[in-house]
Amino acid sequence: MDTIKKFISYYKPYKGMFFMDMFCALTLSGIDLIFPLIVRYLLDNVYTMGDGNKILHYVIYIGIAMLLMYIVRYFCQFYITSWGHVMGAKMEADMRSDIFNHLQKQSFSYYDNTNTGKLMSRIVTDLFDISELAHHGPEDLFISTIKILGSFIILMNINVKITSILFFLTLVMIYFSYFYNKKMKFIYKKNREKIANVNAQIQDSLSGIRVVKSFSNEEIENRKFERGNMEFLETKETSYFIMGKFFSGNGFFQGILYLSVILTGGIFISVGETTVSDLVVYILYINTFLNPIDKLVNFTEQFQKGITGFERFLEVVNTKPDIQDNPNAIEIKNPRGEIQFEDVSFSYDNKDTILDSINMKIKAGKNIALVGPSGSGKTTFCSLIPRFYEIDKGSIKIDGIDIRDIKLKSLRNIIGIVQQDVYMFSGSIKENISYGRPGATDEEIIDAAKKANAHEFIMNLEDGYETYVGERGVKLSGGQKQRISIARAFLKNPPILILDEATSALDNESEKYIQKSLEDLAKNRTTIVIAHRLSTIKNADEILVLTADGIKEAGSHEELINKKGLYAALYNMQFGQVS
Structure with a gap:
């Protein structure tokens, strides 16, 4: 019921459209119910008059009335088909916005444990079926209920015995539908899980297509895809067999309804308990009766598809972000950039500890470098400052304020990050640089590119700053992408700067120019540099x-060299001598 209540809540902004849709459905159902009664009236009262002029007179008036009814029915059907679908599409768009906005709030930990392809399946495939349910579900249920109840009441007034037989057969059909409905719910959920796995495999393979081709492993990817594809096919086959039994069974019961009316009607006519015109009306009402039953049958399939999709949608939106603003979190004003770690420990998923009882203080405006073996936690150390991950114990403070007491947006606005793994958004170079400060002027963007030593290569491209970079910046070299990423940081101009292997993809000449620019950028702001090239941090x-x-060690380059400890060993390993 909680799921249904949550689903119904998405109708709230479109109450007017919904009630108009229901009104049109009611009108349409009423017109369909009236038609057999008009036929009965003509058979019993008009066609038996014997006076041709009178018959013609009545037929013309009844014809005009029916024409007006069907004109009204046309507009009702148009509204249901067009605006009813628009309402469903709007609700789908609302749900897609909700799930996307919710995903934006999730921490790095969530994405470390969640496959992107499966999330795409929930955002696209699942929500389409939800949209169809949102439109057709209430409408089909309402129309079917009105037609079945209306038909039943009218038929009871004509002949109780025949109607009772029809009612009993209808109950059997309802039980039959309920029985297979439960089976379909299970198999539709399986279908969604399998297609999500297929989507995940496609996303994974296409994202890494260059690696696939470089190792000539197309066959391996094909086999992996084929395995998931076949598993999905198996569940689809099972669902179609269940559907086959479901629809053929309902078709059989519909035939039994016709058969029962013809047999019982013939028996009652023979004993004088009913008339031929009443039997004709019964046959006409069976059509009116069966149409809503067909709709209910389709509704059960549609409901299971939509509701299982909605349940999967809720699984995402009900997952609370593990990193959120505290109720009393504040905006940080005029930050100096002092950073302090107090007994900080961190582990991924509460398993192996990455950082243990870290205590240190970085004074505002200082340039700090982090070095050490791979896997020692350098990137993790920096990821904790903007709260990409939540620490297990201790506290991290900026200007004496615990970062958990600062609003996330405010905290991250004062931190600029240039990462080793550069991500380029699909779009132009200008759009990618301006990501550092949306709304920046062209002059500011160009100035940032010049400081990052990127302006020259950008201007040599055919479309300059409007050049399309391709998905993940595929049209640019690693060094070019890195320089654009650095230009973003220049444009943001934050008081705290984190450089995670910021020059790792650059050639020696470009690195020399950018190193000077980074040193200029680092002036009067707190900078943390992660570097494997120890030559780039000698002036930290x-x-x-x-x-x-x-x-293990802390000090200036000269102090650490003179200690002849781990830093000196790392430096000596890179350059072959101590200098």
Whole structure:
């Protein structure tokens, strides 16, 4: 019931459209119910008059009345088909907005454990079926109820015995539908899970197509896809067999309804308990009766598709983000950029500890470098500052304020990050740079590109700053993407800067120019640099050597070289000598 209530809540903004749709459905049903009664009236009272002029007179008036009714029916049907679908599409759009906005709030941990292809399936495939249910569900249920009840009341007034037989057969059909309805719900859920797996495999394979081709592993990907595709086919086959039994069974019962009316009607005519005109009306009403039963049959299939899709939709939107603003969180004003770690520990999914009891203080405006072996937690260390992950214990403070007491948007607005794994959005170079500060002027964007040593190569491209970069920046080299990423950080101009291997993809000449630009950018702002190229951090105010056991060494380049410890060993390994 909670699921149904939540589903109904999406009708609220479109109450006017919904009630108009129901009114049109009521009018349409009423017109369909009246037609057999008009036929009965003509058979019993008009065609038996014997006076041709009178018959013609009545037929003309009844014909005009019926024409007006069918004109009204035309407009009702048009509204139901067009605006009813528009209402469903609007609700689908609302749900898609809700799920997308909710996904934007999730932390890195959520995406570490969730497949993107499966999320795409929930956003696209599942919501389409929900849209169809939103439109057709209430309308079909309402029309069917009106027609079945209306037909039943009218037929009871004509002949109770025949109607009772029809009613008994209808109850059997309803039980039959209920029985297969339960089976279909289970199999439709399986279908959605399998197609989500197929979508995930497609997304994974196409995203890594260059790796696939470089290793000539197209056959492996084909086999992986084929396995998921066949599993989906198997569940689809099962669902079609159940559907086959369902629809053929209902078709059989419909035939039994006709047969029972003809047999019982013939018996009652023979004993004088009913008339031929009443039998004709019964046959006409069976059509009126069977049409809503067909709709109910279709509704059960549609309901199971839609409601299982909605349940999967709710699984996502009911997943609370593990990182949220505290109720009393504040905006940080005029930040200086002082960062302090107090007894900070962190592990992924409460498993192996990555950082353990870290204590350190970075003064505002200082340039700090993090070095150490791969897997020592350098990137994780930096990811904790903007709360991409939540620490297990301890606290991280900026200007003496616990970051959990600062609004997430405010916190992340004061931190600029240039990551090792550069992501380019599908669009132009200008759009990708302006992502650092939406609304920036062209002059500001160009200035940022110049500082990142990117302006020259951009201007050499055919469309300059309007050049389309392709999906994930596929049309640009690694160094070009890195420079655009650095230009974003220049444009954002934050008081705290995190450079995670920011120059790793650059050639030596470009690195030299950008290193100077980064040094200029780092002036008077707190900067944390993660670097494997130790030559790029020789001028850092302080270098921290991070290992699995925590911060092992700290000091300037000269101090650490003179210690002849881990840093000196790493430096010596890169350059072959201590200098």
